[in-house]
Amino acid sequence: MFDLFKKQFIDVIEWTESTNGVLSYRYPTADKEIQTGAQLTVRDSQMALFVNEGNVADVFSPGRYELSTKTLPILTSLLNWDKAFKSPFKSEVYFFSTREQLDQRWGTQQAITVRDKEFGVIRLRAFGTFAYRVEEPTTFHQKVSGTREKYTTAELDGQLRSIITTGIATTLGEAKTPFLDMAANQTKLSEALKESLDHSFWDYGLKLTSFLVQSVTLPEELQQYLDKQSSMNLVGDLKKYAQFQAADAISAAAENPGGMGMLAVGMNASGVIGQAFGQGLSGDSGAKQEDPFVILEKLQTLMEKGVLSKEEFEAKKAEVLKRIS
Structure with missing residues (x-):
């Protein structure tokens, strides 16, 4: 009976990532209470978040912490704890992986319509890779992962693809530089698209760390024009x-x-x-x-x-x- 009672308290809280692609993980605290003085370990490339009844409380960066009113000031305020509070307490604990999620693929499954200042309305396909990481766990928790036990890159993939497709159409449509000039230089095109997508990723608590355009497929008539233009540049004067x-x-x-x-x-x-x-x-x-x-x-x-x-x-x-x- 004593052993059963002892298991209801949590003395150590930590998360070891066992698989790739996990962005957030809810530490199992159901029917258990966290002991005051429990040890919280947040490893490199992780952050931890305490949530009380839906209210986001304290955020922890990498390090080792002894949980008390001193290290949990927001939770202490939410629960009106006295500074001498020593009793076990209930709280949800979420871990977030802040590692870069590399080699994420993006592509336009259907041709997207872009209005170009030089050629008018054109339809194109494109694909490439990008990388991102969780930068602001509070925002990511509130807008994306929520109370799920585990949230992965696969679950987020569809939303990010939609953001990228919309961003491409908007950026190229508003660009002052003709599309063909940008398409001929994929490095500049990648930089322009990354700059336009940064804010959309940040809205979800994410940081877009890289964005690369690997290929752009143009309508045949525009591709022929681009080939001729390249030949003329080689000849020069x-x-x-x-x-x-x-x-x-x-x-x-x-x-x-x-x-x-x-x-x-x-x-x-x-x-x-x-x-x-x-x-x-x-x-x-x-x-x-x-x-x-x-x-x-x-x-x-x-x-x-x-x-x-x-x-x-x-x-x-x-x-x-x-x-x-």
Whole structure:
């Protein structure tokens, strides 16, 4: 009988996480009372919360505590305890895991509609990963986990996915930067979405520690446009590109006897590169300059006849090429 009576009192309160994905755990106190002076152990990456008849009382960060009126000031006030109170008491105790919940998956099961300032209404799919942790146990207890014996990431997953999907549509719809500019840089897109989602997570007592966009699937016509835009960026300034190509061709042809004549025919047949050469040679728009092909042919002839040395030819050729670069 004495042993049975003794079991009604709790002397040690602690929680050892046995599985991953548990966000909150209610310590079993049914039909039991907590002994004044009992030891509360809150491990690293945990927090503990005392609740009395639905009223949130004291919160404990990692450490070891001896439970008394001194360490339970809010509960003492709620129950009107005297400072010399030594009797056993009733209270619910909840533990919360504050470890980061890593590699959480998110994705848009259905295409979401986004209004873009450049392309109007577009539909897209996206997916990636995120991580979060319980930051404010009082808020999490009141808004999410409640009095459940155990609350897991799996139970919260659906709500977080809804928050993310809504956040994506809202953020991209209000963004000043065109969507395609952000989609081309997934790092910036991830940062923009995380910033917009931070507040929504905090409303539930959670801290969003990372948010990554791994893939964005666009409508086919927009994907083709993005591919073309990327190609144009690689080419850059087409005028300078054409001038560079032409100068490189002259340099190669000058190394081969007879090559200048064939090059001239090819250059005259190319409207784009020919125009680039004309612009490159127009240092003085009012004065007509001699054709560089003719100059290079003459220089090569002089070198072949021994009038110019190889070094002199290279120096003169460089002067001509400098005028058109």
